[in-house]
Amino acid sequence: MELPPLSLEQLSKLAASNTPSSQLFEILSQYETDASIMSAGSGSAETGAGDPQLLSLFYSSFFFAHLLTKQLPEARALTKRMPEALRHQDPSLQNCLTLLQALWQTQHAQVYQILRGLPWPESLQPLVRRYENFFQDDTLIAISTTYEAIRPETAANYLGLDPQAAEQGDSAIIEKFTSCGWTWDPAARLLRPSPIVVQPTDQTSSNGIRETMAMLGNRGR
Template structure:
């Protein structure tokens, strides 16, 4: 099935649709040629010829699709394919570059600050919030297999929680970890992680992508 035209409306629908990560990536990857044409000033009126808002939302959305698909090196490569002037001047793309640096340097606390405090466009917010949850869950899984024991403040810092409250044994924060199978030793004031396993994610089928595109194309009509 043919993709609906690339537009702010279409990208906003896609961002809010909760499409599985790999499927989201596949759909947006098929729009990159259109984005290149728009950047070159050869897009049609239907695709928003030369519209920086379309380009900003496309590249920001595609960037987050890379992150949700755990393709950090590819996300870095994408930033090099963004139109240079837009990359240097657009606030959303500048935020993406700042986030990329924090992720590349594994600065967990900074990642949460960027996602929560920097100004993101409203129509991109669903992807920003979705990635925050994904990053938090993915980090929890990683540290669950990396530590035999960990201080509450350290664990909280990894997950974007309040380190000071965690260090004081805040029951609400401790419960976030014990509910995942971790154990809390009140005597030593240490958390003992337990490995967390998740089922493998199935790769999207071409039929699934076509169905999603059809749904997005019909939404709101």
């Protein structure tokens, strides 16, 4: 099916849609040639030739589509293909580069600070929030299968929550972890994770986790 022309309206619709991540990535992949032509100054007024706002939203959206499909090295390669002047001057693309560095260095707390604290344009906000949820869910699954025991403040840090409240044994935080199948050892003051297994091809596989963690995630903001 032929795609609509690349435009701010089309990108905003895609960002706000529930399009599965793999499909979102494929759609945006098909637009990259158009974006490259526009960045070179070609095209027409109807397609938004050379429009910095349009190019910023496209490359930012495509960057998050890479992250949502767990293609971190490819996301890094994408940043090299962004128009150089725009990459160095545009706030959204600068934010993407900062996020990339935090992800590359596995700085979990910094990732949440960037996603929640840096100014992102309204049209990109749905993808930013979507990736925050994805990152939190993916991290929860990872630590559930990696640790036999973990201090609550460490687990909270991984998930972008309040480490100090967790260290003090905040009952709401502890309860949310135990709701995911973990156990709490009050004597040792340790959480004991239970592996969370999801089917990688199931587009809704993290929905249950997201519902379980929703209240806890809000506490981290």
